[in-house]
Amino acid sequence: MAIKRSKITVVGAGFTGATTALMLAQKELGNVVLLDIPQLENPTKGKVLDMLQAGPVQNFDAQITGTSSYEDAADSDIVIITAGIARGPGMSREDLVNTNANIVRSVCGNVKRVAPESIVIILTNPVDAMTYVAYHALGFPKNRVIGQSGVLDTARYCTFIAQELNVSVEDVRGFVLGGHGDDMVPLVRYSSVGGIPIETLIPADRIAEIVQRTRVGGGEIVSLLGNGSAYYAPAASLVQMAEAILKDKKRIIPVIALLEGEYGYENLFMGVPALLGAEGIERIFELELTAEEQAALDQSADSVRAVTSSVTM
Numbered sequence: 001m002a003i004k005r006s007k008i009t010v011v012g013a014g015f016t017g018a019t020t021a022l023m024l025a026q027k028e029l030g031n032v033v034l035l036d037i038p039q040l041e042n043p044t045k046g047k048v049l050d051m052l053q054a055g056p057v058q059n060f061d062a063q064i065t066g067t068s069s070y071e072d073a074a075d076s077d078i079v080i081i082t083a084g085i086a087r088g089p090g091m092s093r094e095d096l097v098n099t100n101a102n103i104v105r106s107v108c109g110n111v112k113r114v115a116p117e118s119i120v121i122i123l124t125n126p127v128d129a130m131t132y133v134a135y136h137a138l139g140f141p142k143n144r145v146i147g148q149s150g151v152l153d154t155a156r157y158c159t160f161i162a163q164e165l166n167v168s169v170e171d172v173r174g175f176v177l178g179g180h181g182d183d184m185v186p187l188v189r190y191s192s193v194g195g196i197p198i199e200t201l202i203p204a205d206r207i208a209e210i211v212q213r214t215r216v217g218g219g220e221i222v223s224l225l226g227n228g229s230a231y232y233a234p235a236a237s238l239v240q241m242a243e244a245i246l247k248d249k250k251r252i253i254p255v256i257a258l259l260e261g262e263y264g265y266e267n268l269f270m271g272v273p274a275l276l277g278a279e280g281i282e283r284i285f286e287l288e289l290t291a292e293e294q295a296a297l298d299q300s301a302d303s304v305r306a307v308t309s310s311v312t313m
């Protein structure tokens with residue numbers, strides 16, 4: 001039997017989508033299809049040709065296809081959705097909700113047709129609500145519809161902790177739970193450096209500042225860029241999730257999952273620690289929370305619920 005490479009389709013060839021496609025190819029995780037709207041087919045093909053020509057320099061082998069045709073995405077193992085508009089300075093992620101819901105819905109209609117067995121990862125904002133929209137538009141089982149926020153939010157949190165202590169990012173562990181918004185919940189009690197709880201290393205007021213900077217981490221970059229939002233760390237986060245699935249790594253990382261009773265929430269897509277493997281979300285972990293942490297998570301859940309219910313279905 002011929003051994004086939006995995007196939008990963010990235011929908012949306014903008015900043016996050018194109019960066020993700022390149023990183024997937026650099027890691028040789030499979031063949032990559034980068035798909036955008038017909039009006040942008042030539043620029044998409046141009047970006048892909050440019051990426052392919054990095055292959056001989058960086059020594060990676062991957063087929064990368066630039067297209068606007070969903071037929072090229074047929075039978076993808078993973079589909080990553082980055083299609084939609086991004087916010088600019090002065091906007092919130094919630095401002096994008098109905099424009100992006102329409103885009104995500106139409107993308108998912110095509111994904112369902114051409115790649116019915118795929119595992120779908122959603123990036124488009126507001127991402128908790130967009131994962132809910134995708135789940136309903138796809139009709140896939142809940143383990144195959146996953147949103148990205150926690151890897152990125154945790155990466156920001158860990159970056160700030162490593163900077164604060166002047167230690168390697170490799171030794172920092174942490175978790176950010178909840179919605180991808182300003183009331184997300186970095187779990188200080190579960191954060192450590194080389195196994196040492198950060199509460200014993202960083203004064204409480206500095207930890208509070210790190211938590212707050214994490215919560216508004218996306219907005220900090222939006223203000224600095226002046227046009228669009230973050231894409232390097234978001235793309236790296238998507239690639240980590242795809243890799244965990246494609247290699248069946250059974251990694252425990254925070255992702256947006258459908259909650260059906262976990263943490264006390266029903267019918268809500270929000271960020272929680274989960275085991276990612278070949279089946280997608282294979283298990284959700286319920287951490288023991290203090291009353292204060294649970295109250296913070298409840299507040300985040302309320303925000304997610306409000307945005308999700310504002311989607312015109």
Ligand SMILES: NC(=O)C1=CN([C@@H]2O[C@H](COP(=O)(O)OP(=O)(O)OC[C@H]3O[C@@H](n4cnc5c(N)ncnc54)[C@H](O)[C@@H]3O)[C@@H](O)[C@H]2O)C=CC1
Nearest residue numbers: 012013014015016036037083084085086123124125127234
């Ligand atoms: N969940 C997260 O942590 C993050 C989410 N985001 C979100 O990801 C989305 C994309 O961000 P960027 O790549 O920076 O935006 P971008 O504007 O650079 O790219 C978006 C691309 O989507 C394409 N697109 C629009 N409608 C489409 C359709 N129906 N089919 C296929 N492609 C379509 C556009 O033509 C454009 O090329 C935004 O909603 C942004 O807010 C970005 C960073 C992190």
Ligand SMILES: O=C([O-])CC(=O)C(=O)O
Nearest residue numbers: 087093125218219229230
């Ligand atoms: O802030 C934004 O609009 C993009 C995003 O979700 C992030 O970078 O966290």
